Amino acid sequence: MNEAFIYDAIKTPRGKAKKTGALYQIKPIELLANCFKAIQKRNDLDTTYINDAIIGCVSPVGEQGANIAKSALLFADWSNKVSGFQLNRFCASGLEAVNLAAMKVRSGWEDMLIAGGLESMSRVAIEADGGALLFDPDVITHIGYVPQGISADLIATLEEYDRETLDAYALRSQQRAAAAWDAGYFDSATIPIYNTAGMLVLDRDEHLRPNTTLEILAGLPPAFAEIGNSGFDAIALRKYPVVEKIQHLHTAGNSSGIVDGAAMMLIGNAEMGKRLGLKPKAKIISVGNASTDATLMLQGPTPATKRALKNIGMDKKDIDLWEMNEAFAAPVLKFQSDMDIDPDILNVNGGAIAMGHPLGATGCMILGTLMNELIRRNKSTGLATLCAGGGMGISTIIEIV
Secondary structure, three states: OOOEEEEEEEEOOOEEOOOOOHHHHOOHHHHHHHHHHHHHHHHOOOHHHOOEEEEEOOOOOHHHOOOHHHHHHHHOOOOOOOEEEEEOEOEOHHHHHHHHHHHHHHHOOOOEEEEEEEEEOOOOOOOOOOOHHHHOHHHHHHHOOOOHHHHHHHHHHHHOOOHHHHHHHHHHHHHHHHHHHHOOOOOOOEOOEEOOOOOEEEOOOOOOOOOOOHHHHHOOOOOOHHHHHHHHHHHHHHHOOOOOOOOOOOOOOOEOOOEEEEEEEEEEOHHHHHHOOOOOOEEEEEEEEEEOOOOOHHHOHHHHHHHHHHHOOOOHHHOOEEEEOOOEHHHHHHHHHHHOOOHHHEOOOOOHHHHOOOOOOHHHHHHHHHHHHHHHHOOOEEEEEEEEHHHEEEEEEEEEO
């Protein structure tokens, strides 16, 4: 079996997903093409040796449609020999792209690939791709499917987390992210974005709120109470009658930020790496995916993580650092409790609550962050995981070379 090595990992800064956000002026294909150009330049790549490009995208319609992976390859002037496709595993898409690239390399059928993700949430609205799971009342009622914010509030209610606990976690994310940016921990992986006139658009995450306090967080209104009262609370309570009433505790402050962004990794085997003069940084040693109840859809990381650990005969004590996407505070706290993880080694540089969650890109982003932090701390092994719609979870274990 071939080893699958990570030779490079890059990401764009994350821009607020608003018309006033810095990256709104950058089309999705330009954002992704910037990544292709940057990873080519950083590694002096002869792109004729790249077999495929796999890009995760959660809303692959409009400006993100028509196979944006291949479209961006062409727009970035890569070799016509490079194939590409996009995939959608909801919020797990970026990490699924990485995992699939690793599987292709380990199979021996492909030698060097690009994997990553993209989401321009300012230009292609969340849920713009529609679908029965989101908009068909018959399907929603049959499955008991509710918006993720309702799921997060249901988890908080079942686990008896109070608002102060969720806000305290959110504050820690903001403090850790601000400290990491100020210390330059993200600099080596972050590519600045310029417009067509050559003017710098963004070189630092725009969603950061370093002056956040517990008092500010406490003053924010619940984000999902109104939509819960529209009928989704009733759907959730039919599945979980043990709960008398859902406590709506998640706000804009303790939930992930809606942002634009892209990320990319160069993944290949040892032989092609040597041929191209590349030095590996880490290897992907195990992956896992799983699914749980679609109503409590944010608990997938625990079974996915257990599967990834079991695949390679590892135990949680073998993991030096952990990353779980901060979609909402409650699912992270639940995962931390389920796996009995020391908070000092979980999301050590903050997460999506502070920096934002560009859906299709986040999985690749947090794996790159994990890899670079392991290297910085001279540690060996890390695990990245995300929850995703429909109850899914995904995990990836890496080992520093």
